[in-house]
Each structure stands twice: as C-alpha cells, then as structure tokens.
Amino acid sequence: MEPVIVVNLKTYPEASGKSALNIAKIAESIVRETGRKIIIAPPQPDLALICSSVSIPVFSQHVDNVKPGNTTGFVPPEGAKAAGAKGTIINHSEHRLVHADIEELVERCKALGLLTIVCTNNIRVSRATAMFHPDYVAVEPPELIGGNISVTDANPEIVSGTASAIRSVAKGVGILTGAGVKNGRDVAKAIELGTDGVLLASGVAKAKDPRAVLLDLVSGITD
Amino acid sequence: MEPVIVVNLKTYPEASGKSALNIAKIAESIVRETGRKIIIAPPQPDLALICSSVSIPVFSQHVDNVKPGNTTGFVPPEGAKAAGAKGTIINHSEHRLVHADIEELVERCKALGLLTIVCTNNIRVSRATAMFHPDYVAVEPPELIGGNISVTDANPEIVSGTASAIRSVAKGVGILTGAGVKNGRDVAKAIELGTDGVLLASGVAKAKDPRAVLLDLVSGITD
Amino acid sequence: MEPVIVVNLKTYPEASGKSALNIAKIAESIVRETGRKIIIAPPQPDLALICSSVSIPVFSQHVDNVKPGNTTGFVPPEGAKAAGAKGTIINHSEHRLVHADIEELVERCKALGLLTIVCTNNIRVSRATAMFHPDYVAVEPPELIGGNISVTDANPEIVSGTASAIRSVAKGVGILTGAGVKNGRDVAKAIELGTDGVLLASGVAKAKDPRAVLLDLVSGITD
Amino acid sequence: MEPVIVVNLKTYPEASGKSALNIAKIAESIVRETGRKIIIAPPQPDLALICSSVSIPVFSQHVDNVKPGNTTGFVPPEGAKAAGAKGTIINHSEHRLVHADIEELVERCKALGLLTIVCTNNIRVSRATAMFHPDYVAVEPPELIGGNISVTDANPEIVSGTASAIRSVAKGVGILTGAGVKNGRDVAKAIELGTDGVLLASGVAKAKDPRAVLLDLVSGITD
Numbered sequence: 025m026e027p028v029i030v031v032n033l034k035t036y037p038e039a040s041g042k043s044a045l046n047i048a049k050i051a052e053s054i055v056r057e058t059g060r061k062i063i064i065a066p067p068q069p070d071l072a073l074i075c076s077s078v079s080i081p082v083f084s085q086h087v088d089n090v091k092p093g094n095t096t097g098f099v100p101p102e103g104a105k106a107a108g109a110k111g112t113i114i115n116h117s118e119h120r121l122v123h124a125d126i127e128e129l130v131e132r133c134k135a136l137g138l139l140t141i142v143c144t145n146n147i148r149v150s151r152a153t154a155m156f157h158p159d160y161v162a163v164e165p166p167e168l169i170g171g172n173i174s175v176t177d178a179n180p181e182i183v184s185g186t187a188s189a190i191r192s193v194a195k196g197v198g199i200l201t202g203a204g205v206k207n208g209r210d211v212a213k214a215i216e217l218g219t220d221g222v223l224l225a226s227g228v229a230k231a232k233d234p235r236a237v238l239l240d241l242v243s244g245i246t247d
Numbered sequence: 248m249e250p251v252i253v254v255n256l257k258t259y260p261e262a263s264g265k266s267a268l269n270i271a272k273i274a275e276s277i278v279r280e281t282g283r284k285i286i287i288a289p290p291q292p293d294l295a296l297i298c299s300s301v302s303i304p305v306f307s308q309h310v311d312n313v314k315p316g317n318t319t320g321f322v323p324p325e326g327a328k329a330a331g332a333k334g335t336i337i338n339h340s341e342h343r344l345v346h347a348d349i350e351e352l353v354e355r356c357k358a359l360g361l362l363t364i365v366c367t368n369n370i371r372v373s374r375a376t377a378m379f380h381p382d383y384v385a386v387e388p389p390e391l392i393g394g395n396i397s398v399t400d401a402n403p404e405i406v407s408g409t410a411s412a413i414r415s416v417a418k419g420v421g422i423l424t425g426a427g428v429k430n431g432r433d434v435a436k437a438i439e440l441g442t443d444g445v446l447l448a449s450g451v452a453k454a455k456d457p458r459a460v461l462l463d464l465v466s467g468i469t470d
Numbered sequence: 471m472e473p474v475i476v477v478n479l480k481t482y483p484e485a486s487g488k489s490a491l492n493i494a495k496i497a498e499s500i501v502r503e504t505g506r507k508i509i510i511a512p513p514q515p516d517l518a519l520i521c522s523s524v525s526i527p528v529f530s531q532h533v534d535n536v537k538p539g540n541t542t543g544f545v546p547p548e549g550a551k552a553a554g555a556k557g558t559i560i561n562h563s564e565h566r567l568v569h570a571d572i573e574e575l576v577e578r579c580k581a582l583g584l585l586t587i588v589c590t591n592n593i594r595v596s597r598a599t600a601m602f603h604p605d606y607v608a609v610e611p612p613e614l615i616g617g618n619i620s621v622t623d624a625n626p627e628i629v630s631g632t633a634s635a636i637r638s639v640a641k642g643v644g645i646l647t648g649a650g651v652k653n654g655r656d657v658a659k660a661i662e663l664g665t666d667g668v669l670l671a672s673g674v675a676k677a678k679d680p681r682a683v684l685l686d687l688v689s690g691i692t693d
Numbered sequence: 694m695e696p697v698i699v700v701n702l703k704t705y706p707e708a709s710g711k712s713a714l715n716i717a718k719i720a721e722s723i724v725r726e727t728g729r730k731i732i733i734a735p736p737q738p739d740l741a742l743i744c745s746s747v748s749i750p751v752f753s754q755h756v757d758n759v760k761p762g763n764t765t766g767f768v769p770p771e772g773a774k775a776a777g778a779k780g781t782i783i784n785h786s787e788h789r790l791v792h793a794d795i796e797e798l799v800e801r802c803k804a805l806g807l808l809t810i811v812c813t814n815n816i817r818v819s820r821a822t823a824m825f826h827p828d829y830v831a832v833e834p835p836e837l838i839g840g841n842i843s844v845t846d847a848n849p850e851i852v853s854g855t856a857s858a859i860r861s862v863a864k865g866v867g868i869l870t871g872a873g874v875k876n877g878r879d880v881a882k883a884i885e886l887g888t889d890g891v892l893l894a895s896g897v898a899k900a901k902d903p904r905a906v907l908l909d910l911v912s913g914i915t916d
Contacts, residue, residue, distance in 0.1 A: 542787040549710075
C-alpha cells in the first residue's frame with residue numbers, strides 16, 4: 025500500500041478559512057513536486073471550498089450516523105460526498121462515536137465510495153475495529169496526542185503491535201499511526217514499524233512554515 | 248426591525264453541494280430584485296464555498312461551544328466566522344444544546360460580530376432565552392416541524408404569545424417563528440402576529456422550483 | 471423560606487454504598503437534634519435504599535427527560551419517585567442538560583410532586599432558569615467547584631446578584647449557592663447574601679468526621 | 694456454560710420501586726425451586742435496595758466510563774459494586790456507548806470483579822466486541838426489540854451466526870440473545886441455536902403474572 029501523510033487541520037485558527045485553503049494548496053504543490061501522497065482534512069465549514077480548489081484528496085474530519093434531511097448542523101456521509109470529499113475520518117479521539125455507529129458509517133461510506141480512516145486508542149480497540157474493514161485504522165495513544173514526543177519514539181510497541189494485530193485479522197486494512205508526529209524521521213520510523221503512514225495535526229496546522237514541515241514529512245517516505 | 252426570511256437547508260440531498268449553491272444564488276437574485284431580506288444556512292461542509300459565492304448573509308446551521316484547536320469535526324464560532332458566515336443558528340430543535348452553552352455561545356458570537364438566532368420550543372423557553380439577548384429567538388413547536396400546516400394557522404397563540412412574552416422582558420430581540428411555513432400568506436400572518444419573520448426549511452430545500460417558492464415567500468413582506 | 475443544607479454525595483467512593491447510608495443516618499440524627507433542614511442526594515444506585523432508611527428528604531442527583539419504559543439505565547422522574555425520592559437535582563454542572571429538557575423536567579416533577587433544584591453557573595443563566603419556577607435555583611461558579619475557597623468569599627457578588635436577579639423575576643423560587651462551601655461561617659454568609667441555603671459535596675462526602683462537619687454547617691443557620 | 698435468563702426491568706413503571714423488588718423476590722424464589730440461573734437488572738435507583746434484599750445475582754443496567762468522584766448522577770463501575778451489584782449490562786441499545794469506553798469499562802469491571810454483558814446489534818459488531826473478552830455478548834437486532842416475534846423465530850441466522858462468529862474469535866465468551874423473547878420455547882430455541890441464554894425485558898417487566906412468565910422461561914432450560 026502506498027504510504028500516506030494525512031493532515032488533520034482540526035479547528036486551529038491558524039488553519040481555518042483562508043489559512044486552511046493556503047495549507048491545502050501548499051500540500052497540493054508538494055504532491056506535484058514529490059509524487060508522494062498527502063490527504064488533507066480541513067475544518068468542516070471549509071470542506072466544499074477546498075475540495076473545489078485542490079486536486080489532492082480532501083477528507084471530512086468527521087461524519088455523523090444520521091440520515092440526510094432533518095438533521096440540522098450534522099454531516100451525514102452523503103453531505104461530505106456532496107461537498108466533494110473523497111473520504112472521511114471516523115471516531116477521532118476528539119469526536120468519538122458509539123460502537124454500532126462506527127460499523128454503520130463504514131458501511132454507508134463504502135456504499136457511497138468514500139474512503140474511511142477509523143481512529144482508535146490502543147491495540148485491542150484497533151483489532152476490533154479492523155473487523156469492520158475500513159480503508160485505514162489509525163491508532164493514536166490519547167496520552168501522546170498534541171505532545172512533543174512522537175508515538176514512534178514514546179511507544180513503538182503500540183505501533184508495531186497494532187500493525188501485526190490488524191494484519192492477523194484483516195488483511196487489506198491500511199494502518200496509520202499518530203500523536204506527536206512532527207518530521208520525516210517520525211514518518212520513516214512509523215513505516216518501518218509496519219504502518220502505511222501517519223495522521224498528524226498541529227505539526228502542520230500550527231507550523232510557521234507549513235511547506236517546510238510538509239516537505240520534511242514526505243522525505244520520510246522512501247521507495 | 249426589517250422582516251427576514253431565514254432558509255435552513257438542513258442536510259437535504261436536494262439542497263447539498265452544488266444544489267445548495269444553486270439555491271443560494273437564486274435567493275441572492277431575488278434579494279436583488281425585490282430588496283427583501285433573505286438569510287441562507289447551507290449544510291456545514293458547504294458554508295465557506297457559499298459565503299464566497301453570494302452577497303446575501305450566509306449563516307452556520309450550528310456552532311459548538313468548544314475552543315478552536317483540538318476539537319476535530321466540531322464548529323466553534325471562530326470557525327464559522329473564518330468561513331465567512333455572518334451569523335449562526337443556535338440550538339435548533341434537531342441539534343439542541345446544554346443551557347449554559349447557549350448563553351456562552353451567544354456571548355462568544357457577539358464578541359466575534361456574528362449574529363445569533365436561538366431556537367426554542369414554547370413560550371416559556373422563549374422568554375427565558377430572550378434574557379440572553381440573542382439577535383433573534385425563533386420559536387418552533389416541535390410537533391409542527393416538517394408538517395404541512397403552518398404554525399401561524401395551527402397555533403397562532405404560540406406565535407403572538409412568544410412575541411409579547413419576549414417584548415416584555417427583552418426589547419430589541421428579534422422574533423422569528425417556524426414549522427410548516429410554506430408561502431407568502433404564512434409569512435404575512437407571522438408578521439401580523441408580531442414577529443420579525445420566519446425560519447423555514449423543507450418548503451424551499453425540497454421545492455421543485457425554489458425560485459417560485461422564494462418569490463412567493465417574500466411577497467408576504469409588505470411595507 | 472426555611473434555610474436548607476443540600477448534601478450531594480456525588481460518586482465519591484467515601485460516600486457510596488454503605489458509606490452513603492452512614493452519612494445519611496448521621497444527617498438524620500443531626501436534623502433530629504438541631505431541628506435544621508438537611509437534604510441528601512446519594513449516588514443513584516443507593517437512592518431507594520437510603521429513601522427507605524432515613525426520614526429526612528432524599529433527592530435524586532439527576533433525572534433524565536426520557537419516558538418510563540424503554541430507557542435502560544436512565545432515571546426518569548417517575549423512577550426517582552418510585553424509589554422514594556422527595557425531589558431531584560437537575561442540570562448539575564457535572565451532568566448538564568439541554569435547555570428545553572430542563573423546562574420539561576421541572577414541569578414533569580411538579581406534576582409528580584417532586585421538588586426541584588436546578589443548577590446554574592452565573593447570574594444570567596440563573597435568572598433565565600428562574601422563569602421555569604423550580605423550587606430552587608442553585609448557582610455554582612464552575613471555576614470554584616471543588617476548590618478550597620467558598621463562593622461566598624471568592625465571589626460574593628455572584629451570590630447576592632443571583633439572589634436579587636431571581637427575586638426580581640420570580641418570587642417564591644428558593645436560591646441556593648455552592649462551590650467551595652465548607653463550614654458554618656460559609657453557610658451564614660450565604661444566607662446573609664440573600665440565599666436560602668447551600669449546596670455542597672466534597673466538604674461532607676470526603677470528610678473524616680462527617681458528623682462534625684455537618685454540625686458545623688448547620689450552626690451557620692440562626693433564627 | 695450454565696444457561697442463564699437475564700431480566701432487564703428497564704424503567705417500566707410496572708417494574709420500578711416496590712414492584713421491582715417484588716419481581717426480584719419472585720425470581721429468587723423460582724431460582725430456589727428450579728435451580729436454574731436468573732440475573733435481574735432493576736432500575737438504577739433500586740439497585741442497592743434489591744442487592745440487599747435477594748440472593749440471586751443483581752446487575753446494574755448500565756455503567757458510565759467516568760471516574761468516581763466529581764461525576765454527579767452517573768454510575769461508575771465502582772458505584773455499581775458499592776451498591777452490591779455482581780455485574781452490569783454495558784452498551785444496551787437504549788444507552789449506547791462510545792467504542793473505546795466499552796473496552797475500558799470491560800477492563801475496569803474485570804479489575805473490580807464485576808461480570809459484564811455487552812450488548813450488540815449484529816454479527817459484525819458482536820465479533821468485534823467479543824475481542825474485548827466480556828463475560829457475555831448479547832446480540833439484539835434493534836428492529837425486533839420490544840416486538841412480539843422472538844429473534845429466534847424472526848432471524849435465527851443472526852443468533853447462530855453470532856454464536857459461531859464469537860466462538861471463532863474468542864472462546865470462553867458467553868453468548869446471549871434477545872428481542873421479542875417471551876416464553877420457554879424461545880429460550881429453548883435460543884440455546885439450540887448456540888447461545889448460553891437470553892436477555893429479555895417487557896415479557897417479564899410488564900407481565901400481569903411475572904411468576905408464571907418466569908416459570909415458563911426457565912422451563913426452556915433443560916439438561
């Protein structure tokens with residue numbers, strides 16, 4: 025599976041509105057230059073605008089297991105797709121979902137042709153989640169999220185353990201990791217530990233020079 | 248206060264993505280032709296794109312009382328503003344909020360210069376909500392939402408009762424009503440009962456000819 | 471209105487199960503000795519047992535705005551009443567409720583003959599809540615809850631301000647305050663500032679000698 | 694594994710307060726007479742009282758993944774245990790939980806010596822849940838809950854399919870089924886399809902003669 029760098033802009037002021045669009049365009053230019061794969065997940069209100077402005081895959085940060093229609097202010101998978109999203113993050117640690125809803129959302133997204141990245145917090149939950157066969161499972165130990173030490177240094181066992189646990193029950197499910205990931209070295213280590221890439225946020229969203237950070241990150245992907 | 252027609256597109260497939268943009272442009276052209284006031288609240292993922300595409304005020308359907316930053320998939324008021332929104336609906340009956348959060352969100356929006364429409368379900372809750380001094384309180388009896396009979400016919404007392412209850416405790420707070428509102432006659436009746444306009448959704452969002460419906464609605468506003 | 475001391479045992483291990491019963495019996499004996507009024511709100515699973523064991527009023531810590539029946543694990547007002555509760559706390563800062571649900575719960579409790587204490591966080595929310603005419607509004611500034619400084623010292627203006635704000639819109643609604651309340655002096659000060667008593671938790675629930683603490687607290691009530 | 698009948702009294706008025714205690718005592722007497730295994734889950738406020746009144750195992754209907762202490766109105770596993778519960782239902786379809794919380798609650802309950810019954814809605818979710826190794830997984834198709842046709846007649850494949858799916862990934866996890874279960878014939882069928890018993894509610898909770906219904910149910914268990 026081709027390694028990927030997934031950038032979640034969360035709701036950082038430095039990465040909302042025009043700044044979100046700016047970062048998306050930088051990512052697009054780096055993809056063009058390097059041929060590597062970057063996915064960007066902008067703030068929900070910016071989704072359609074960024075989908076219409078860049079050619080790299082844009083993901084929704086979240087979808088709700090609600091029906092399209094009388095669900096004011098929510099985002100059903102159909103709404104993410106209508107906005108132009110190619111996929112969605114599901115069950116991010118900051119926006120967790122009821123168990124049965126994760127399963128239904130993965131099914132609904134598959135039917136719509138939306139790719140899915142389901143977030144998890146440990147090996148056991150990762151393995152259970154893999155049985156829903158999303159496109160990716162992204163394991164992030166909650167205690168390391170937003171910190172300065174990459175999960176690949178702080179807890180390499182959870183990364184390799186998740187990778188082997190998932191591979192043993194569900195071949196074909198991609199494996200991402202995140203929490204504290206900041207540079208190309210972390211990306212290289214994540215891949216070495218058996219993953220298909222990383223999910224990160226503040227390292228890019230709050231960067232003074234997002235281009236330099238993204239270039240560094242993709243440098244961790246080698247053939 | 249100038250009467251207003253607030254169109255909530257909810258998450259209707261007929262009013263998401265390109266269709267949301269289409270309805271927003273129709274509303275803009277009618278405002279240009281008639282000089283009446285229309286506010287449009289598109290699906291959350293379409294917010295920034297529509298804000299950048301039309302000159303009429305565009306509102307967020309919902310905001311969350313969360314801080315900008317580590318709040319993946321939510322929409323803090325700052326995120327709605329960065330997307331270009333001029334205001335927001337708060338506490339829609341399909342997306343209700345904790346009491347203290349309503350008060351805080353009204354304050355946060357005021358500080359950001361975002362207009363607020365807080366939804367309520369009866370006279371008592373409307374009067375209590377008016378004490379937070381949002382720009383508008385919009386009363387919608389839940390049992391009539393999505394139905395065929397306009398609140399102005401089914402329960403005119405709740406409309407006039409809300410109007411007088413709010414005026415007695417909080418002058419300057421605009422009053423809207425909704426639920427079953429479909430045409431210019433309903434709009435005229437709502438204004439006659441003491442409101443400053445209507446909040447409606449399916450009547451426009453699911454219309455075969457949104458232009459005709461919107462033209463009919465604004466015809467209910469007379470000098 | 472007769473001053474009251476409301477003791478919320480929350481879910482402290484030191485005040486759950488047999489320990490909850492023990493504290494309730496101590497409170498009962500102090501009421502018998504002093505003639506003062508104490509209300510106790512034990513952990514939810516201990517409610518019926520304590521109601522059947524002591525003669526002082528026992529309150530539920532929370533009720534949910536759900537129908538009795540297919541609502542596994544929730545506590546509708548009818549369930550609290552069937553367990554023997556004389557009233558309930560509503561919208562505690564640790565278990566907040568949607569605005570419209572607070573209004574409905576106050577109405578449902580009134581119809582069942584259950585007394586209501588609705589918690590609030592500031593003057594504005596307190597005044598709005600008083601318009602629902604619960605038996606008591608209990609204002610607790612969130613930043614002081616669980617701390618060592620009593621709200622009556624740290625922010626006496628919020629106490630007196632809430633008292634006068636509520637009295638101006640809804641005579642007959644009792645006023646409580648809480649956050650950091652620890653002893654008889656704090657109780658006396660709360661009453662002096664215009665309230666009808668206090669709501670407290672850890673001061674009693676985690677006390678090594680709950681009898682001594684409760685005796686001290688009631689000493690703050692004078693004729 | 695010894696077959697079991699788990700009776701969830703939900704919040705039915707016919708099975709709250711004194712009526713809950715009455716049904717628990719009937720169940721206890723039937724266990725004494727027949728030697729079969731019955732677990733009862735009363736309304737949350739009745740938990741401690743019923744635990745102290747009967748010798749059969751009493752379960753909490755729900756636990757929250759919160760810490761004991763500042764969590765007013767919630768029920769942490771420690772609170773259920775302090776009340777005397779022997780176990781708990783987790784993630785009932787009427788009170789669903791976030792995925793990671795299910796895993797943590799199973800771990801917390803194990804550490805406390807509380808038995809766990811985790812509810813699920815289909816085969817895929819059941820298999821994923823079994824990987825958390827609760828004591829029981831209870832599959833209940835949502836569309837059949839509260840209806841008149843037993844899941845064992847309406848959808849025997851989901852019962853046998855869940856049983857074999859769970860057995861293939863997690864030996865030692867008990868399997869229950871529910872939804873529409875009413876009598877001994879349904880119990881016998883459930884066991885025949887590979888389960889270790891049933892989870893039911895209204896059939897007992899709303900019965901005019903709970904003793905007759907419970908006797909009929911246990912008659913479905915044969916050696």
